[in-house]
Amino acid sequence: MMVWMFWLVAAGVLFVVEMMTLTFYLLWLSIGALIAGLVSLLVPDAILLQVVLGSLVALGLTLFSKPLVARFRSSRGFDDTDIVGKQGIVVEAIEPGRYGQVKIGGDTWSATSVQTLGRDDIVKVVGRGTTIIEVERWEEMN
Numbered sequence: 219m220m221v222w223m224f225w226l227v228a229a230g231v232l233f234v235v236e237m238m239t240l241t242f243y244l245l246w247l248s249i250g251a252l253i254a255g256l257v258s259l260l261v262p263d264a265i266l267l268q269v270v271l272g273s274l275v276a277l278g279l280t281l282f283s284k285p286l287v288a289r290f291r292s293s294r295g296f297d298d299t300d301i302v303g304k305q306g307i308v309v310e311a312i313e314p315g316r317y318g319q320v321k322i323g324g325d326t327w328s329a330t331s332v333q334t335l336g337r338d339d340i341v342k343v344v345g346r347g348t349t350i351i352e353v354e355r356w357e358e359m360n
Contacts, residue, residue, distance in 0.1 A: 221262060225255030225272070239348065242287045243280060250276030301327075301343050305356060308339045312353070320353055327351045 232248035254272030261267060304322050312318030312335040320329040320341055328350045335341060335355060345352035 220258075221265065221268070222255045222258040225251050225258055225268070229255060241348065242283070246276045246279035246283070249279060250274075301346055301351065304343050306341050306343060306353065308335050308337055308341055308353075311336050317350065320351065322351075329353050 229248045229251035232244045232251060236242070236244035236248060250272040253275045254268040257264070257268045257271050301322065306320040306322035306327075306329075308318060308329075309321050309326060310319035312320075312329055312331045312333075314332055314334065315330075317328050317330055318335065320327050320343075322343065329341075329352070330350055331341070331353050333355055335353070340356040341353035342356050343351050344354050
């Protein structure tokens with residue numbers, strides 16, 4: 219197997235996983251692998267050069283794009299402080315260890331809770347992961 223094919227497959231896999239997680243970190247690794255693949259086309263026997271250049275590109279993108287990504291996430295409503303503390307309504311029952319759905323404003327979120335929450339229960343967001351929020355019953359908060 220040609221080395222450039224390995225890099226291309228790695229870049230593709232990282233890109234697909236990035237599309238499922240939306241973290242941007244795997245996107246930078248994917249671009250680094252793509253650069254390493256391009257270098258392998260030019261210099262097929264220089265494996266160390268491919269690894270070093272791919273790593274430097276991924277590291278550079280991670281370091282220099284972090285402020286931009288934070289600003290983008292904040293402007294798109296992905297800021298953790300934006301949703302924590304808000305009130306929502308359960309649209310799909312939540313059981314401990316299972317996901318349900320909560321509507322907050324006009325958005326519907328996958329949610330988890332340590333309590334059993336039924337449909338139409340009023341909840342408060344107490345935490346947020348990447349795409350899943352943690353909620354508690356509203357009455358217990360006040």
